[in-house]
Amino acid sequence: MLIYTLRIEGLQKETADSLTIFFKQPALKKVRYKAGQYLTLIFRINGRRYIRPYSFSSAPGIDSTLNVTIKRVQGGVVSNHILDKLNVGDIIEVLEPMGDFILDKISDKVKNKHIILWGSGSGITPLMSIAKFALNSTYYEHVTLVYGNRSFETTIFSEQIEELQQLNKERFSIWRFYTKAIIKEDNPYIIQGRIEPNKVLKVMQSEVNIKNTIHYICGSVGLKDSVKGELSKLKVPHENIFTEDFEVTRDPKAFEKISTQNVLLKIEGDTKSFEVTKGKSILEAGLDAMIDLSYSCQTGNCLLCKAVLINGKIQTIGIENLPEGLNSNECLLCCSFPLTDNVEVLVKN
Numbered sequence: 001m002l003i004y005t006l007r008i009e010g011l012q013k014e015t016a017d018s019l020t021i022f023f024k025q026p027a028l029k030k031v032r033y034k035a036g037q038y039l040t041l042i043f044r045i046n047g048r049r050y051i052r053p054y055s056f057s058s059a060p061g062i063d064s065t066l067n068v069t070i071k072r073v074q075g076g077v078v079s080n081h082i083l084d085k086l087n088v089g090d091i092i093e094v095l096e097p098m099g100d101f102i103l104d105k106i107s108d109k110v111k112n113k114h115i116i117l118w119g120s121g122s123g124i125t126p127l128m129s130i131a132k133f134a135l136n137s138t139y140y141e142h143v144t145l146v147y148g149n150r151s152f153e154t155t156i157f158s159e160q161i162e163e164l165q166q167l168n169k170e171r172f173s174i175w176r177f178y179t180k181a182i183i184k185e186d187n188p189y190i191i192q193g194r195i196e197p198n199k200v201l202k203v204m205q206s207e208v209n210i211k212n213t214i215h216y217i218c219g220s221v222g223l224k225d226s227v228k229g230e231l232s233k234l235k236v237p238h239e240n241i242f243t244e245d246f247e248v249t250r251d252p253k254a255f256e257k258i259s260t261q262n263v264l265l266k267i268e269g270d271t272k273s274f275e276v277t278k279g280k281s282i283l284e285a286g287l288d289a290m291i292d293l294s295y296s297c298q299t300g301n302c303l304l305c306k307a308v309l310i311n312g313k314i315q316t317i318g319i320e321n322l323p324e325g326l327n328s329n330e331c332l333l334c335c336s337f338p339l340t341d342n343v344e345v346l347v348k349n
Contacts, residue, residue, distance in 0.1 A: 001294075001304065002096040003042075004031055008088050009065055014156045017072040018122065019083050020057060022065040023092070031066055033097035034104065035059050035133035036126045036216070036244075039068050040095035040296040045081055048287075052078045053296050055125040055218075055244070056097070057157070059132035069156065071122040098302050101126055101216065101244040103133060103140075113140045114208050118227050120148040120195060120219035124156050126244055127218055135168045143168075144204070148177040148195040148219070175200050195223060197230040210234045218244040245299045248318040248335065255279060258315065261338040265291065266310070267347040276338050282307075282314070282345065283333035293347065298334045305333040312343030 010022035025031060033039070038053040058067035073079045086092075103115075115134055117127040124147060134140040149155045165172050176190045191199070201210060215231060217224050224243050231241055260278045264271060265286060274289035276282055283305050286293050295305040300319035309331050316322065318335045326332070333345070 004029065004094050004096065006031075006066065006092055006094055008086060008090045008092065011086065011088060014069060015071075015154055017083070017154075018069060018156050020067055020069045021082070021086065022067050023094075025064065025066060031094075031097065033060055033066075034102045035129045036102040037097040037099040037129075038126070038297075039066065039097055041068070041078075041082075042093040042095070043078060043081060045077060048290060049292055050078050051095075051295055053098070053246070053302075055099075056129045057125045059129050059136065062132055062136050069122070069125045069128075071156070095296060095304075098296060099126075099244075100301070101218070101242055103130055114142045114144070114213045115140055116144045116146065116204075116213050116215045118146045118195065118197070118215065118217040118219065118223065120223050121150075121154075122156060123218035123220075123223075123244070125218075127216060128157055128160065130216060131164065131172070135164060135172055142171050142173070142208075144173045144175070146175040146177070146195055146197075146200055148179070148223070151178055151180045195219075195226070197227045201230055201234060205234075211236055213240065215241045216244075217242070218246075221247065221249050245301070246297070248299050250318045254315070254317045255337070257339060258317075258337050261341050261343065263338055264311075264344040265307075265347060266344065267291070267293075280337075281317075281334055282336045282338065282343075286333065293333065295334060300332050300335045303332070306330055307333050307336075308346040308348075310344040310346055312341075313339040314343060315339050 004026065006023040008021055009024040012020045014020055033056060038055045040051055040053045043050045054068040054070055056067060057069040058065060070079055070082050072083050117131060119127045131143050131145060134143050165174060177195045178192060179194055204210060217227050228241060258278050261276055262273055263276050263282055264273050272291055274285055276285040283293060283295055293305060296302045301323055303323060303325050309329055314331055314336045316335050317337055
């Protein structure tokens with residue numbers, strides 16, 4: 001895993017609680033990435049190492065800087081540090097770009113290169129990267145953005161989106177949903193309330209063959225489920241639907257057999273024992289115990305928290321399918337929970 005050291009070239013406040021960091025590209029070892037991927041930032045705060053993934057809001061080949069956009073999370077150690085403490089000129093360590101929420105997964109068999117982007121709140125970040133990249137290419141025929149927010153004031157990238165629409169009037173269309181704003185009835189593409197996929201798709205059916213459209217969804221679990229549900233009704237192929245999962249939904253029933261256990265973790269020739277409280281993953285408990293573990297996405301996708309299960313039994317909770325690249329004796333600490341009191345894992349940092 002490559003580690004880069006990047007200098008902050010600029011900071012831009014997007015809304016009252018969101019900020020874009022503009023990193024300068026290194027002169028020699030350029031950071032290469034794909035539209036829709038994320039960059040993992042590393043911080044030392046009060047003696048503890050924190051690692052957080054943030055989606056690119058820049059697009060490769062279009063923006064000269066590497067941009068990530070962060071929204072403040074109430075009580076969030078890292079997001080509050082970023083918004084309150086970072087300055088232009090600061091040097092930040094980052095991991096190489098990762099993520100498979102990307103455009104080049106689209107099959108050449110798809111006849112209609114019409115991309116529909118579904119996002120709410122800060123979920124716009126990777127969608128912005130994808131939109132800019134797609135609109136800069138002649139390969140994609142049209143881009144539709146369906147974007148939900150609380151109000152005009154809380155909308156990230158509102159000016160950039162307007163500029164994109166002005167530059168691409170024939171190829172870029174936008175549906176806006178606001179839960180708190182008062183909307184005039186004379187604009188059918190600005191709607192009061194939460195995103196209503198059935199309303200959007202019903203209108204679009206008269207304009208395009210929905211079965212041939214490509215969908216990227218980044219937002220709450222509720223948004224993802226409602227969009228996928230409507231697309232399923234319209235027989236949109238599963239391979240045409242992509243979701244970005246920065247949050248894990250864990251069914252409380254999955255924890256019925258889980259109890260608080262001690263875990264032995266072997267790392268760099270050392271053995272550490274720590275308690276894993278019921279409800280916490282082995283990764284979360286290890287980090288709380290101040291063990292320097294590698295991780296990034298915390299959703300079971302990036303493989304950075306991979307470990308070898310030496311002894312005992314664990315239960316994987318929060319992801320349906322383990323990603324490719326895991327051997328039968330390996331697990332991901334971010335979604336692993338001890339079932340027995342003799343769990344031992346080996347981490348190869």
